[in-house]
Amino acid sequence: MKVYTNDDVRGEALEGKRIAVIGYGSQGRAHAQNLRDSGHDVVAGVRKGGKGWTNARADKIDTAEPADAVEGADLIAFLTPDMAQEAIYKEVIEPKAKNGATLLFAHGFSIVYGRVAPRADMDVVLVAPKGPGDLVRREFVRGRGVPSLFAVHQDVSGKARDKAMAYAKGNGGATGGLLETTFTEETETDLFGEQAVLCGGAKELVIAGYQTLVDAGYQPQVAYFECLHELKLIVDLFYEGGISKMHDFISETAKYGAVVSGPRIITDETRARMREVLKDIQSGAFARDWILENQAGKPRYNALLNADRSHPIEETGKQLRERMAWLKQPTNA
Numbered sequence: 613m614k615v616y617t618n619d620d621v622r623g624e625a626l627e628g629k630r631i632a633v634i635g636y637g638s639q640g641r642a643h644a645q646n647l648r649d650s651g652h653d654v655v656a657g658v659r660k661g662g663k664g665w666t667n668a669r670a671d672k673i674d675t676a677e678p679a680d681a682v683e684g685a686d687l688i689a690f691l692t693p694d695m696a697q698e699a700i701y702k703e704v705i706e707p708k709a710k711n712g713a714t715l716l717f718a719h720g721f722s723i724v725y726g727r728v729a730p731r732a733d734m735d736v737v738l739v740a741p742k743g744p745g746d747l748v749r750r751e752f753v754r755g756r757g758v759p760s761l762f763a764v765h766q767d768v769s770g771k772a773r774d775k776a777m778a779y780a781k782g783n784g785g786a787t788g789g790l791l792e793t794t795f796t797e798e799t800e801t802d803l804f805g806e807q808a809v810l811c812g813g814a815k816e817l818v819i820a821g822y823q824t825l826v827d828a829g830y831q832p833q834v835a836y837f838e839c840l841h842e843l844k845l846i847v848d849l850f851y852e853g854g855i856s857k858m859h860d861f862i863s864e865t866a867k868y869g870a871v872v873s874g875p876r877i878i879t880d881e882t883r884a885r886m887r888e889v890l891k892d893i894q895s896g897a898f899a900r901d902w903i904l905e906n907q908a909g910k911p912r913y914n915a916l917l918n919a920d921r922s923h924p925i926e927e928t929g930k931q932l933r934e935r936m937a938w939l940k941q942p943t944n945a
Contacts, residue, residue, distance in 0.1 A: 616790035621781040625774035632657050632685035634678055634700065635692035636664030638745030639718050643689060643783050644673050646752045650782035657681030657704075678704050687714040687775065690722075695906050697722040706731060712768070714775050719802065720795035723765055725899040736766035737776035740798055741785055752784035760785030761793045803893045808886045815920070817877075818843065822925045832928045840929060 633644040634657040657678035658664035714735040722728040743758040821839035849858040
């Protein structure tokens with residue numbers, strides 16, 4: 613697959629165009645500042661007096677109520693939470709966006725699962741940085757960039773792809789490197805990674821390991837260090853140099869244990885469960901369940917979340933982290 617860089621981007625695709633950033637959370641705040649600093653005309657569409665309005669004003673970003681921001685925009689960066697997008701699109705974007713405006717997403721959920729049906733006159737694109745907003749901003753300020761995915765769902769103007777790449781360049785993504793994908797691939801792989809590995813899988817593995825040691829009579833504090841605290845050390849090695857770097861930096865004993873015992877944990881049954889998770893994502897079953905859960909007031913979601921938050925590992929960790937002075941140090945941008 614080709615990795616696109618700044619040299620591959622036609623910057624004139626967004627030259628002189630107004631960009632409205634709807635949603636001023638983690639990604640929205642970073643995108644708005646990066647695009648502004650790249651010379652683009654940016655306005656934040658935020659509720660007057662709200663947190664987003666306050667933050668945008670502090671960042672010296674032009675602000676307007678969402679409907680007013682959308683009305684004059686050539687490109688609308690739709691960066692609100694997934695479950696809020698259907699209502700915002702119907703109430704604000706669909707009636708207010710000018711003819712031929714471009715609609716940009718950072719995650720394809722609303723398009724892939726039919727939550728938003730863009731008007732036929734609109735280009736519809738995706739730019740998804742592969743990192744949280746604070747990292748996207750931090751790397752941009754340093755003159756670097758976070759790699760990004762980009763995709764086109766609807767190309768009315770014939771220039772949708774150029775616009776997506778120009779937006780990504782303005783956000784630092786082309787400095788980090790751009791990979792072309794589809795809305796479906798981005799959405800399904802993102803949801804799978806979150807559920808099976810990054811958030812769901814890792815969390816369950818940590819809790820199961822901790823509980824196994826505690827049930828066997830080991831001290832909770834020692835179990836916490838071995839099964840949660842030290843996970844960061846290994847993840848950092850993965851992040852910096854893949855599986856090979858992890859093997860290069862751990863002991864021979866740890867390496868042997870990893871290669872002989874890892875497959876005893878992740879078995880054919882585990883892989884079958886992963887395929888089930890992926891099938892639920894691909895079929896739309898997960899999306900339907902999540903949408904219905906929201907409509908019902910999220911009772912199951914809240915109960916499961918509370919169960920995680922109340923697990924004994926949380927209290928053990930809280931006590932131990934009080935002794936970790938480095939966690940209290942401010943992070944420099």
